[in-house]
Amino acid sequence: MDLSKVKLVVTDMDGTLLNSKGEVSNTFYKLFEKFEQHQIHFVAASGRQYSSITNKLAPIVDQITIIAENGGIAKQGVNELLTTNLPTEKINSLIELLRNIDNTYIVLCGKNSSYIETNNTEFINLFNEYYAAYKIVEDLTKVTNDDFVKIAVYHFDSSEDYIYPAVKHLEESLQVKVSGKNWLDLSHPNANKGYALKLVQEKLGVTKAETMVFGDYNNDLEMLALADFSYAMENAHPNVVKVANYQTKSNDENGVEYILDKLISAKEM
Numbered sequence: 001m002d003l004s005k006v007k008l009v010v011t012d013m014d015g016t017l018l019n020s021k022g023e024v025s026n027t028f029y030k031l032f033e034k035f036e037q038h039q040i041h042f043v044a045a046s047g048r049q050y051s052s053i054t055n056k057l058a059p060i061v062d063q064i065t066i067i068a069e070n071g072g073i074a075k076q077g078v079n080e081l082l083t084t085n086l087p088t089e090k091i092n093s094l095i096e097l098l099r100n101i102d103n104t105y106i107v108l109c110g111k112n113s114s115y116i117e118t119n120n121t122e123f124i125n126l127f128n129e130y131y132a133a134y135k136i137v138e139d140l141t142k143v144t145n146d147d148f149v150k151i152a153v154y155h156f157d158s159s160e161d162y163i164y165p166a167v168k169h170l171e172e173s174l175q176v177k178v179s180g181k182n183w184l185d186l187s188h189p190n191a192n193k194g195y196a197l198k199l200v201q202e203k204l205g206v207t208k209a210e211t212m213v214f215g216d217y218n219n220d221l222e223m224l225a226l227a228d229f230s231y232a233m234e235n236a237h238p239n240v241v242k243v244a245n246y247q248t249k250s251n252d253e254n255g256v257e258y259i260l261d262k263l264i265s266a267k268e269m
Helices: 013-017 025-031 050-057 058-063 090-099 121-127 164-172 193-204 217-222 238-243 255-268
Strands: 007-011 043-045 065-068 073-076 079-083 104-110 114-116 134-136 150-157 175-178 182-189 211-215 229-232
Touching: 007 013, 007 050, 007 193, 013 211, 025 058, 043 193, 050 058, 050 065, 058 255, 065 121, 065 193, 073 193, 079 193, 090 104, 090 150, 090 164, 104 121, 114 121, 114 175, 121 150, 121 164, 164 175, 164 182, 175 217, 193 211, 211 217, 211 255, 217 238, 229 238, 229 255
Parallel strands: 007 043, 007 211, 043 065, 114 134, 211 229
Antiparallel strands: 065 073, 073 079, 104 114, 104 150, 150 182, 175 182
């Protein structure tokens, strides 16, 4: 395995680059300092809101590409590479459908802000970790002053067990992604991390053989398929382990940094 070929490093955030406390390690930033010297470009790819990712990676935000909202938005510094809106005519009917699922919290994700229609403090405290810009509204179907890229849905027990069965039938017309233990995302058929990453690869002239990707959940599957150096975290969903070519340590054991250290060493040999 010749890591010295790698020119593009792409990592998911939650469960991957971030530890269980939602932190980026100092080790990562030290390794990142060597990326430019070795002509490696870095991409953070997440289901999170764009501003939430920039908060987490504030020291390096101007030097990287960010794929946010599961591929709904991609930006390189201030340059917007991609926005894939959820078809407007579908939004209200989706909200009505989701309201019928017990113990489910709906987040309407726009380019400018995210919107919720609940005052449940337990959910809002948790939601704050992923959405830095948000508004509480009375009725999500009445929000019109934004471009919407995604609807995220949260269940306190399990998105796969309680939300997915109610929306599985939408897979023919929408992207339906179980994006974490508690989260499920509904978006445009083209809004996935792989679609956005393909654009980044083409823009940079980087091949699959020169790409390294890290992921842990089902919303990472498409982008893992675009890298010869694809890594499943030790804490990854079984589907991710099946698709990835390699495995690394868990997010709480600095699994990403463990491989990046080997990458820098290979470049310096």
